[in-house]
Amino acid sequence: MFAWRSIRGAIATRENLARRGMEVDTRCLICGDEIESTLHMVAKCEEARLIWYTSPLRLKAENYDGSNFREWCLSVHKTCKDLSWWSLFWSIAWGIWLRRNGWTFSKKLMVVQEVIGRAASLIGEFNLAKEVSSINPPAMVLDATWKPPPLGMIKVNSDAAKISNSAVGFGGVMCDNVGDVVVSTCLKMEGAFEVDVMEAMAMRHALQITLESGFSTICLETDCLKLFSHLKKATITSNAFGVIVNDILNLSRSCQVCSFSFVKRTGNQVAHSLAKLCNIYSDLRVWLEDYPYDVTQFVLADLSHFVA
Ligand SMILES: [Zn+2]
Incomplete structure (x- = not known):
């Protein structure tokens, strides 16, 4: 002054x-x-x-x-x-x-x-x-509702759900800046995994589908704080979780822009319900500019938060 x-x-x-x-x-x-x-x-x-x-x-x-x-x-x-x-x-x-x-x-x-x-x-x-x-960075304010990405960017939300003792489901949804779903996917996988490993696998799957769909300016969003923080700091631990975090970081380098974000479970419902849908679909599903009817209410709920 x-x-x-x-x-x-x-x-x-x-x-x-x-x-x-x-x-x-x-x-x-x-x-x-x-x-x-x-x-x-x-x-x-x-x-x-x-x-x-x-x-x-x-x-x-x-x-x-x-x-x-x-x-x-x-x-x-x-x-x-x-x-x-x-x-x-x-x-x-x-x-x-x-x-x-x-x-x-x-x-x-x-x-x-x-x-x-x-x-x-x-x-x-x-x-x-x-x-x-x-x-001591200022305490992070955690978002509880889904927010659209900036213009030109695709937000990729992912989540995992335990289907049975020997199967897990991964869900992923990609949205543009007005909240339109551009891609959605779910994948069922046999096996039992730790929760954080499942979350990381779900993100890796969603990221692969996003890249295959041709998007390269993206923001990867998870409701797993540990995954978010490891990606943000590029921390690679020497265990299964670390291997998948490393995969995600490697894949993210082929993007033009790739950022990471965290949202509470309440803001990640579309990806979560897609993960649970793996119960119905036994193999990989990808919907372009569409999503299964069962997740409609959650897509609309996300829209209502920011349109209002
Ligand atoms: Zn003087």
């Missing part, structure tokens, strides 16, 4: 206050020699120059012979574009402004070294805060 306001000539220096019509003595409050413009206050005033020169930046503010603060910043920026350097530049500039205010309002004048020390520790605190926020 300080950078933005000072560059636009909007901070309350004496010169700016006079320009706004206030009757004030425009002389610098610290040296009393010159008009307190932004450039003078931040860069040219004797102690400000000392601060810049003794700081790690080693700036010689007196080398600039123009009269515009913004121009001075640009001339400084030309000599060094390093981001950490630039952060320190603004922390010091802000520190000089706070020092000036301390003097103006409570007649306390911070010593030069303190301004520099505070600016440096401000950057340290800022970097630390960024690290902490990347370690």
Whole structure:
């Protein structure tokens, strides 16, 4: 905020206050020699120059012979574009402004070294805060209802259901940005698997059908938080689950765009009911721009959430 306001000539220096019509003595409050413009206050005033020169930046503010603060910043920026350097530049500039205010309002004048020390520790605190926020990302808000993908993208929802002790069903449904079903599928498979393995197999099946149908800008959505998180972080464990996660990641690389998303079970009902339908169909089924009658109520329920 300080950078933005000072560059636009909007901070309350004496010169700016006079320009706004206030009757004030425009002389610098610290040296009393010159008009307190932004450039003078931040860069040219004797102690400000000392601060810049003794700081790690080693700036010689007196080398600039123009009269515009913004121009001075640009001339400084030309000599060094390093981001950490630039952060320190603004922390010091802000520190000089706070020092000036301390003097103006409570007649306390911070010593030069303190301004520099505070600016440096401000950057340290800022970097630390960024690290902490990347370690503890804000709690994820979990969607409970199905939402259509952005225009041009196909959302692929998948789910698995246990059919019997020795058979599982996989369901997959692909929808466009208005919620129209472009492909739906179900596949029955003999065997017994862990729940997370089943979920991953269901997604792999849905992804294969999606790719075979010619879609390559897709978002893969599951109601299995573990699967979502492993895909998102590309974590491959050394077990059956990891093998299938790896398959999905490999297949996803042949897409133009492939993202992953999570939805609660309540938002994954179409895929879930397709998985259960494997009871009826004993082999692989794929419906293009269609879906079996039995899942209609769930397709309509999804539509009603976002159309409303
Ligand atoms: Zn001065």
